[in-house]
Amino acid sequence: MRTALVSVFVSLLFVSTASAQITNGSFDAGLTGWAPVVAGYGVISADGFGNPVNSVLFTTNNPSPNPPEGACTIYQQFECGPGPGACLIKVDYIVFVNNGATIAFDVVIDGNTNVSYYSTSTPGWVTFTTQVPCGSHLIAIAANFDSGPAFSTWSVYVDNVTASCEPVVRTEQSMWGRVKALYR
DSSP states (O other): OHHHHHHHHHHHHHHHHOEEOOTTTTOTTTTTTOEEEEETTEEEEEEEEOSSEEEEEEEEOOOTTSOOOOEEEEEEEEEEESSSEEEEEEEEEEEEEETTOEEEEEEEETTEEEEEEESSOOSSOEEEEEEEESEEEEEEEEEEEEEOOTTOEEEEEEEEEEEEEEEOOOOOHHHHHHHHHHTO
């Protein structure tokens, strides 16, 4: 009984201290905590449109009739821990493309890229989810013009960037062995 109570206490300790320090993942403080990088005619700005409020906007300001070329990236280093466990990372986004534009939307964790291409707008907010081991990580979120004719447009809103370290829950192997033996 005492061993079981100690196990429950240790599990609760890990759950209560499981945290991630993604700074300003709600973008309530604009781009504070994020390093923005733009290329070409890319534009990154804080915006009042969000899920539920505030987000970051990736778009382009290439003047018409030119194609809407540009690339936008924000990134930051964060701690997801304490480990061991799985760091669950989530990013909400919505895509708007018009008149034949195609864009690439990337979420890059420690150099591992997850790319989606969009030539039509998403019907609503989409949640990207991935897992990595708990620990120190670098997240980069990018939207880039891929192709499109003159007068096409694109924009991507990003919101609710979160990470949480979910501790590994160990099963009592000897107990399972006894249960299996009982029912054989």
